[in-house]
Amino acid sequence: MTLAAGNIFLVSAPSGAGKSSLVNALLAKDQSIRLSVSCTTRAPRPGEVDGKDYRFLSVDEFLDLQRKNQFIEWAKVHDNYYGTPRDLIDQATHNGQDVLLEIDWQGARQVKKLFPGTIGIFILPPSIVALEERLQLRGQDSQEIISKRILAASEEISHASEYEYVIINQDFSVALRDLELIIHSARLRYNSQSNRHAEFFSTFGLQPGQTSIG
Incomplete structure:
Protein backbone atom coordinates (compact mmCIF):
# COMPACT_ATOMS: atom_id res chain seq x y z
CA MET A 1 0.00 0.00 0.00
CA THR A 2 1.48 3.34 -1.09
CA LEU A 3 0.58 6.76 0.27
CA ALA A 4 -0.88 9.02 -2.42
CA ALA A 5 -0.42 12.78 -2.43
CA GLY A 6 -3.20 13.53 -4.90
CA ASN A 7 -6.93 13.45 -4.22
CA ILE A 8 -9.42 11.39 -6.20
CA PHE A 9 -12.76 13.04 -6.85
CA LEU A 10 -15.64 11.23 -8.47
CA VAL A 11 -18.72 12.98 -9.83
CA SER A 12 -21.98 11.21 -10.61
CA ALA A 13 -25.40 12.36 -11.78
CA PRO A 14 -28.39 11.25 -13.82
CA SER A 15 -28.07 12.12 -17.49
CA GLY A 16 -29.12 15.72 -18.07
CA ALA A 17 -28.31 17.01 -14.59
CA GLY A 18 -25.44 19.10 -15.96
CA LYS A 19 -22.52 17.02 -14.70
CA SER A 20 -20.35 17.31 -17.80
CA SER A 21 -20.92 21.07 -18.12
CA LEU A 22 -19.95 21.60 -14.48
CA VAL A 23 -16.87 19.40 -14.76
CA ASN A 24 -15.72 21.12 -17.95
CA ALA A 25 -16.14 24.55 -16.34
CA LEU A 26 -14.20 23.40 -13.28
CA LEU A 27 -11.33 22.02 -15.36
CA ALA A 28 -11.15 25.26 -17.36
CA LYS A 29 -10.68 27.22 -14.12
CA ASP A 30 -8.49 24.72 -12.24
CA GLN A 31 -5.92 23.14 -14.52
CA SER A 32 -4.21 21.28 -11.68
CA ILE A 33 -6.96 18.63 -11.83
CA ARG A 34 -6.59 15.82 -14.35
CA LEU A 35 -9.69 14.29 -15.86
CA SER A 36 -9.72 10.53 -16.11
CA VAL A 37 -10.94 9.71 -19.62
CA SER A 38 -13.31 6.75 -19.44
CA CYS A 39 -13.83 4.10 -22.08
CA THR A 40 -17.28 3.48 -23.54
CA THR A 41 -18.95 1.42 -26.22
CA ARG A 42 -21.67 4.00 -26.93
CA ALA A 43 -21.54 6.09 -30.10
CA PRO A 44 -20.03 9.59 -29.85
CA ARG A 45 -22.50 12.44 -29.44
CA PRO A 46 -22.19 15.53 -31.65
CA GLY A 47 -19.03 17.46 -30.74
CA GLU A 48 -17.45 14.68 -28.66
CA VAL A 49 -13.80 13.90 -29.42
CA ASP A 50 -12.24 10.45 -29.09
CA GLY A 51 -9.54 10.48 -26.41
CA LYS A 52 -10.80 13.74 -24.91
CA ASP A 53 -14.41 13.13 -23.91
CA TYR A 54 -14.21 9.33 -23.98
CA ARG A 55 -12.18 6.56 -25.51
CA PHE A 56 -14.77 5.11 -27.88
CA LEU A 57 -14.34 1.36 -28.22
CA SER A 58 -16.17 -1.52 -29.85
CA VAL A 59 -17.78 -4.05 -27.51
CA ASP A 60 -15.08 -6.60 -28.38
CA GLU A 61 -12.29 -4.09 -27.60
CA PHE A 62 -13.89 -3.17 -24.30
CA LEU A 63 -14.41 -6.76 -23.18
CA ASP A 64 -10.82 -7.61 -24.11
CA LEU A 65 -9.52 -4.85 -21.78
CA GLN A 66 -11.93 -6.00 -19.09
CA ARG A 67 -10.61 -9.57 -19.29
CA LYS A 68 -7.07 -8.19 -18.89
CA ASN A 69 -8.11 -6.33 -15.69
CA GLN A 70 -7.28 -2.94 -17.19
CA PHE A 71 -10.25 -1.19 -15.51
CA ILE A 72 -10.54 -0.12 -11.89
CA GLU A 73 -14.30 -0.16 -12.44
CA TRP A 74 -16.68 -0.96 -15.23
CA ALA A 75 -20.43 -1.24 -15.68
CA LYS A 76 -23.14 -1.65 -18.27
CA VAL A 77 -25.43 1.40 -18.36
CA HIS A 78 -28.27 2.05 -20.83
CA ASP A 79 -27.13 -0.95 -22.93
CA ASN A 80 -23.56 0.38 -23.22
CA TYR A 81 -20.33 -0.47 -21.39
CA TYR A 82 -18.33 2.13 -19.45
CA GLY A 83 -14.99 1.64 -17.71
CA THR A 84 -12.20 3.60 -16.01
CA PRO A 85 -8.60 2.67 -16.87
CA ARG A 86 -6.29 2.63 -13.85
CA ASP A 87 -2.90 3.74 -15.22
CA LEU A 88 -3.57 7.52 -15.27
CA ILE A 89 -4.98 7.51 -11.74
CA ASP A 90 -1.96 5.74 -10.27
CA GLN A 91 0.48 8.03 -12.06
CA ALA A 92 -1.29 11.29 -11.25
CA THR A 93 -1.94 10.66 -7.56
CA HIS A 94 1.61 9.45 -6.96
CA ASN A 95 2.83 12.73 -8.51
CA GLY A 96 0.60 14.79 -6.22
CA GLN A 97 -2.03 15.63 -8.84
CA ASP A 98 -5.75 15.50 -8.19
CA VAL A 99 -7.82 13.29 -10.49
CA LEU A 100 -11.50 13.63 -11.29
CA LEU A 101 -13.67 10.77 -12.53
CA GLU A 102 -17.10 11.09 -14.14
CA ILE A 103 -18.79 7.78 -13.39
CA ASP A 104 -22.11 6.28 -12.32
CA TRP A 105 -23.01 5.04 -8.83
CA GLN A 106 -22.03 1.45 -9.62
CA GLY A 107 -18.55 2.51 -10.65
CA ALA A 108 -18.32 4.83 -7.65
CA ARG A 109 -18.77 1.88 -5.30
CA GLN A 110 -15.95 -0.02 -6.98
CA VAL A 111 -13.57 2.97 -6.95
CA LYS A 112 -14.17 3.64 -3.25
CA LYS A 113 -13.25 0.06 -2.40
CA LEU A 114 -9.95 0.36 -4.27
CA PHE A 115 -9.05 3.93 -3.27
CA PRO A 116 -9.70 4.82 0.39
CA GLY A 117 -10.33 8.53 0.83
CA THR A 118 -12.03 9.02 -2.54
CA ILE A 119 -14.39 12.01 -2.41
CA GLY A 120 -17.81 11.47 -3.98
CA ILE A 121 -19.92 14.33 -5.35
CA PHE A 122 -23.45 13.77 -6.65
CA ILE A 123 -25.12 16.31 -8.95
CA LEU A 124 -28.92 16.56 -8.65
CA PRO A 125 -31.32 18.35 -11.01
CA PRO A 126 -33.82 20.71 -9.34
CA SER A 127 -36.65 18.32 -10.32
CA ILE A 128 -37.49 15.40 -12.62
CA VAL A 129 -39.51 17.82 -14.78
CA ALA A 130 -36.46 20.05 -15.18
CA LEU A 131 -34.36 16.99 -15.99
CA GLU A 132 -36.68 15.95 -18.82
CA GLU A 133 -36.75 19.51 -20.20
CA ARG A 134 -32.94 19.60 -20.27
CA LEU A 135 -32.76 16.28 -22.10
CA GLN A 136 -35.28 17.55 -24.65
CA LEU A 137 -33.40 20.81 -25.19
CA ARG A 138 -30.09 18.99 -25.57
CA GLY A 139 -31.44 17.44 -28.76
CA GLN A 140 -28.90 14.62 -28.80
CA ASP A 141 -31.13 11.62 -28.05
CA SER A 142 -34.31 10.15 -29.47
CA GLN A 143 -37.53 10.32 -27.46
CA GLU A 144 -37.20 6.60 -26.73
CA ILE A 145 -33.75 7.09 -25.20
CA ILE A 146 -34.91 10.15 -23.25
CA SER A 147 -37.77 8.10 -21.78
CA LYS A 148 -35.29 5.41 -20.73
CA ARG A 149 -33.07 7.99 -19.09
CA ILE A 150 -35.98 9.49 -17.14
CA LEU A 151 -36.99 6.04 -15.90
CA ALA A 152 -33.41 5.34 -14.85
CA ALA A 153 -32.97 8.71 -13.14
CA SER A 154 -34.97 7.78 -10.01
CA GLU A 155 -32.82 4.68 -9.48
CA GLU A 156 -29.62 6.67 -9.93
CA ILE A 157 -30.78 9.49 -7.63
CA SER A 158 -31.64 6.96 -4.90
CA HIS A 159 -27.88 6.39 -4.47
CA ALA A 160 -27.06 10.04 -3.72
CA SER A 161 -26.81 9.20 0.00
CA GLU A 162 -23.67 7.14 -0.75
CA TYR A 163 -21.75 10.32 -1.62
CA GLU A 164 -19.96 12.76 0.67
CA TYR A 165 -21.38 15.83 -1.07
CA VAL A 166 -24.54 16.66 -3.04
CA ILE A 167 -24.99 19.69 -5.32
CA ILE A 168 -28.40 20.73 -6.64
CA ASN A 169 -27.78 22.23 -10.06
CA GLN A 170 -30.57 24.79 -10.27
CA ASP A 171 -28.35 27.80 -10.97
CA PHE A 172 -25.22 26.85 -12.89
CA SER A 173 -22.96 29.55 -11.42
CA VAL A 174 -23.97 28.63 -7.87
CA ALA A 175 -23.47 24.91 -8.55
CA ARG A 187 -7.18 19.86 -0.41
CA LEU A 188 -6.99 21.34 3.10
CA ARG A 189 -7.73 18.04 4.87
CA TYR A 190 -4.94 16.77 7.09
CA ASN A 191 -4.34 13.66 4.98
CA SER A 192 -4.04 15.67 1.78
CA GLN A 193 -1.83 18.42 3.21
CA SER A 194 0.49 16.07 5.09
CA ASN A 195 1.03 13.87 2.04
CA ARG A 196 1.65 16.82 -0.29
CA HIS A 197 4.04 18.47 2.17
CA ALA A 198 5.49 15.45 3.96
CA GLU A 199 8.94 16.97 4.52
CA PHE A 200 7.49 20.14 6.06
CA PHE A 201 5.16 18.18 8.35
CA SER A 202 8.00 15.93 9.49
CA THR A 203 9.87 18.95 10.90
CA PHE A 204 7.07 19.17 13.48
CA GLY A 205 7.17 15.46 14.18
CA LEU A 206 3.86 14.97 12.38
CA GLN A 207 3.14 11.81 10.41
CA PRO A 208 1.56 11.76 6.96
CA GLY A 209 -2.11 10.85 6.67
CA GLN A 210 -3.37 7.48 5.58
CA THR A 211 -4.82 8.30 2.16
CA SER A 212 -3.57 5.38 0.10
CA ILE A 213 -3.61 3.50 -3.16
CA GLY A 214 -4.35 -0.18 -2.71
Whole structure:
Protein backbone atom coordinates (compact mmCIF):
# COMPACT_ATOMS: atom_id res chain seq x y z
CA MET A 1 0.00 0.00 0.00
CA THR A 2 1.48 3.34 -1.09
CA LEU A 3 0.58 6.76 0.27
CA ALA A 4 -0.88 9.02 -2.42
CA ALA A 5 -0.42 12.78 -2.43
CA GLY A 6 -3.20 13.53 -4.90
CA ASN A 7 -6.93 13.45 -4.22
CA ILE A 8 -9.42 11.39 -6.20
CA PHE A 9 -12.76 13.04 -6.85
CA LEU A 10 -15.64 11.23 -8.47
CA VAL A 11 -18.72 12.98 -9.83
CA SER A 12 -21.98 11.21 -10.61
CA ALA A 13 -25.40 12.36 -11.78
CA PRO A 14 -28.39 11.25 -13.82
CA SER A 15 -28.07 12.12 -17.49
CA GLY A 16 -29.12 15.72 -18.07
CA ALA A 17 -28.31 17.01 -14.59
CA GLY A 18 -25.44 19.10 -15.96
CA LYS A 19 -22.52 17.02 -14.70
CA SER A 20 -20.35 17.31 -17.80
CA SER A 21 -20.92 21.07 -18.12
CA LEU A 22 -19.95 21.60 -14.48
CA VAL A 23 -16.87 19.40 -14.76
CA ASN A 24 -15.72 21.12 -17.95
CA ALA A 25 -16.14 24.55 -16.34
CA LEU A 26 -14.20 23.40 -13.28
CA LEU A 27 -11.33 22.02 -15.36
CA ALA A 28 -11.15 25.26 -17.36
CA LYS A 29 -10.68 27.22 -14.12
CA ASP A 30 -8.49 24.72 -12.24
CA GLN A 31 -5.92 23.14 -14.52
CA SER A 32 -4.21 21.28 -11.68
CA ILE A 33 -6.96 18.63 -11.83
CA ARG A 34 -6.59 15.82 -14.35
CA LEU A 35 -9.69 14.29 -15.86
CA SER A 36 -9.72 10.53 -16.11
CA VAL A 37 -10.94 9.71 -19.62
CA SER A 38 -13.31 6.75 -19.44
CA CYS A 39 -13.83 4.10 -22.08
CA THR A 40 -17.28 3.48 -23.54
CA THR A 41 -18.95 1.42 -26.22
CA ARG A 42 -21.67 4.00 -26.93
CA ALA A 43 -21.54 6.09 -30.10
CA PRO A 44 -20.03 9.59 -29.85
CA ARG A 45 -22.50 12.44 -29.44
CA PRO A 46 -22.19 15.53 -31.65
CA GLY A 47 -19.03 17.46 -30.74
CA GLU A 48 -17.45 14.68 -28.66
CA VAL A 49 -13.80 13.90 -29.42
CA ASP A 50 -12.24 10.45 -29.09
CA GLY A 51 -9.54 10.48 -26.41
CA LYS A 52 -10.80 13.74 -24.91
CA ASP A 53 -14.41 13.13 -23.91
CA TYR A 54 -14.21 9.33 -23.98
CA ARG A 55 -12.18 6.56 -25.51
CA PHE A 56 -14.77 5.11 -27.88
CA LEU A 57 -14.34 1.36 -28.22
CA SER A 58 -16.17 -1.52 -29.85
CA VAL A 59 -17.78 -4.05 -27.51
CA ASP A 60 -15.08 -6.60 -28.38
CA GLU A 61 -12.29 -4.09 -27.60
CA PHE A 62 -13.89 -3.17 -24.30
CA LEU A 63 -14.41 -6.76 -23.18
CA ASP A 64 -10.82 -7.61 -24.11
CA LEU A 65 -9.52 -4.85 -21.78
CA GLN A 66 -11.93 -6.00 -19.09
CA ARG A 67 -10.61 -9.57 -19.29
CA LYS A 68 -7.07 -8.19 -18.89
CA ASN A 69 -8.11 -6.33 -15.69
CA GLN A 70 -7.28 -2.94 -17.19
CA PHE A 71 -10.25 -1.19 -15.51
CA ILE A 72 -10.54 -0.12 -11.89
CA GLU A 73 -14.30 -0.16 -12.44
CA TRP A 74 -16.68 -0.96 -15.23
CA ALA A 75 -20.43 -1.24 -15.68
CA LYS A 76 -23.14 -1.65 -18.27
CA VAL A 77 -25.43 1.40 -18.36
CA HIS A 78 -28.27 2.05 -20.83
CA ASP A 79 -27.13 -0.95 -22.93
CA ASN A 80 -23.56 0.38 -23.22
CA TYR A 81 -20.33 -0.47 -21.39
CA TYR A 82 -18.33 2.13 -19.45
CA GLY A 83 -14.99 1.64 -17.71
CA THR A 84 -12.20 3.60 -16.01
CA PRO A 85 -8.60 2.67 -16.87
CA ARG A 86 -6.29 2.63 -13.85
CA ASP A 87 -2.90 3.74 -15.22
CA LEU A 88 -3.57 7.52 -15.27
CA ILE A 89 -4.98 7.51 -11.74
CA ASP A 90 -1.96 5.74 -10.27
CA GLN A 91 0.48 8.03 -12.06
CA ALA A 92 -1.29 11.29 -11.25
CA THR A 93 -1.94 10.66 -7.56
CA HIS A 94 1.61 9.45 -6.96
CA ASN A 95 2.83 12.73 -8.51
CA GLY A 96 0.60 14.79 -6.22
CA GLN A 97 -2.03 15.63 -8.84
CA ASP A 98 -5.75 15.50 -8.19
CA VAL A 99 -7.82 13.29 -10.49
CA LEU A 100 -11.50 13.63 -11.29
CA LEU A 101 -13.67 10.77 -12.53
CA GLU A 102 -17.10 11.09 -14.14
CA ILE A 103 -18.79 7.78 -13.39
CA ASP A 104 -22.11 6.28 -12.32
CA TRP A 105 -23.01 5.04 -8.83
CA GLN A 106 -22.03 1.45 -9.62
CA GLY A 107 -18.55 2.51 -10.65
CA ALA A 108 -18.32 4.83 -7.65
CA ARG A 109 -18.77 1.88 -5.30
CA GLN A 110 -15.95 -0.02 -6.98
CA VAL A 111 -13.57 2.97 -6.95
CA LYS A 112 -14.17 3.64 -3.25
CA LYS A 113 -13.25 0.06 -2.40
CA LEU A 114 -9.95 0.36 -4.27
CA PHE A 115 -9.05 3.93 -3.27
CA PRO A 116 -9.70 4.82 0.39
CA GLY A 117 -10.33 8.53 0.83
CA THR A 118 -12.03 9.02 -2.54
CA ILE A 119 -14.39 12.01 -2.41
CA GLY A 120 -17.81 11.47 -3.98
CA ILE A 121 -19.92 14.33 -5.35
CA PHE A 122 -23.45 13.77 -6.65
CA ILE A 123 -25.12 16.31 -8.95
CA LEU A 124 -28.92 16.56 -8.65
CA PRO A 125 -31.32 18.35 -11.01
CA PRO A 126 -33.82 20.71 -9.34
CA SER A 127 -36.65 18.32 -10.32
CA ILE A 128 -37.49 15.40 -12.62
CA VAL A 129 -39.51 17.82 -14.78
CA ALA A 130 -36.46 20.05 -15.18
CA LEU A 131 -34.36 16.99 -15.99
CA GLU A 132 -36.68 15.95 -18.82
CA GLU A 133 -36.75 19.51 -20.20
CA ARG A 134 -32.94 19.60 -20.27
CA LEU A 135 -32.76 16.28 -22.10
CA GLN A 136 -35.28 17.55 -24.65
CA LEU A 137 -33.40 20.81 -25.19
CA ARG A 138 -30.09 18.99 -25.57
CA GLY A 139 -31.44 17.44 -28.76
CA GLN A 140 -28.90 14.62 -28.80
CA ASP A 141 -31.13 11.62 -28.05
CA SER A 142 -34.31 10.15 -29.47
CA GLN A 143 -37.53 10.32 -27.46
CA GLU A 144 -37.20 6.60 -26.73
CA ILE A 145 -33.75 7.09 -25.20
CA ILE A 146 -34.91 10.15 -23.25
CA SER A 147 -37.77 8.10 -21.78
CA LYS A 148 -35.29 5.41 -20.73
CA ARG A 149 -33.07 7.99 -19.09
CA ILE A 150 -35.98 9.49 -17.14
CA LEU A 151 -36.99 6.04 -15.90
CA ALA A 152 -33.41 5.34 -14.85
CA ALA A 153 -32.97 8.71 -13.14
CA SER A 154 -34.97 7.78 -10.01
CA GLU A 155 -32.82 4.68 -9.48
CA GLU A 156 -29.62 6.67 -9.93
CA ILE A 157 -30.78 9.49 -7.63
CA SER A 158 -31.64 6.96 -4.90
CA HIS A 159 -27.88 6.39 -4.47
CA ALA A 160 -27.06 10.04 -3.72
CA SER A 161 -26.81 9.20 0.00
CA GLU A 162 -23.67 7.14 -0.75
CA TYR A 163 -21.75 10.32 -1.62
CA GLU A 164 -19.96 12.76 0.67
CA TYR A 165 -21.38 15.83 -1.07
CA VAL A 166 -24.54 16.66 -3.04
CA ILE A 167 -24.99 19.69 -5.32
CA ILE A 168 -28.40 20.73 -6.64
CA ASN A 169 -27.78 22.23 -10.06
CA GLN A 170 -30.57 24.79 -10.27
CA ASP A 171 -28.35 27.80 -10.97
CA PHE A 172 -25.22 26.85 -12.89
CA SER A 173 -22.96 29.55 -11.42
CA VAL A 174 -23.97 28.63 -7.87
CA ALA A 175 -23.47 24.91 -8.55
CA LEU A 176 -20.01 25.60 -10.02
CA ARG A 177 -19.05 27.65 -6.98
CA ASP A 178 -20.18 24.81 -4.72
CA LEU A 179 -18.09 22.34 -6.70
CA GLU A 180 -15.02 24.57 -6.44
CA LEU A 181 -15.50 24.90 -2.67
CA ILE A 182 -15.62 21.12 -2.26
CA ILE A 183 -12.36 20.72 -4.18
CA HIS A 184 -10.68 23.49 -2.20
CA SER A 185 -11.78 22.18 1.19
CA ALA A 186 -10.68 18.62 0.33
CA ARG A 187 -7.18 19.86 -0.41
CA LEU A 188 -6.99 21.34 3.10
CA ARG A 189 -7.73 18.04 4.87
CA TYR A 190 -4.94 16.77 7.09
CA ASN A 191 -4.34 13.66 4.98
CA SER A 192 -4.04 15.67 1.78
CA GLN A 193 -1.83 18.42 3.21
CA SER A 194 0.49 16.07 5.09
CA ASN A 195 1.03 13.87 2.04
CA ARG A 196 1.65 16.82 -0.29
CA HIS A 197 4.04 18.47 2.17
CA ALA A 198 5.49 15.45 3.96
CA GLU A 199 8.94 16.97 4.52
CA PHE A 200 7.49 20.14 6.06
CA PHE A 201 5.16 18.18 8.35
CA SER A 202 8.00 15.93 9.49
CA THR A 203 9.87 18.95 10.90
CA PHE A 204 7.07 19.17 13.48
CA GLY A 205 7.17 15.46 14.18
CA LEU A 206 3.86 14.97 12.38
CA GLN A 207 3.14 11.81 10.41
CA PRO A 208 1.56 11.76 6.96
CA GLY A 209 -2.11 10.85 6.67
CA GLN A 210 -3.37 7.48 5.58
CA THR A 211 -4.82 8.30 2.16
CA SER A 212 -3.57 5.38 0.10
CA ILE A 213 -3.61 3.50 -3.16
CA GLY A 214 -4.35 -0.18 -2.71
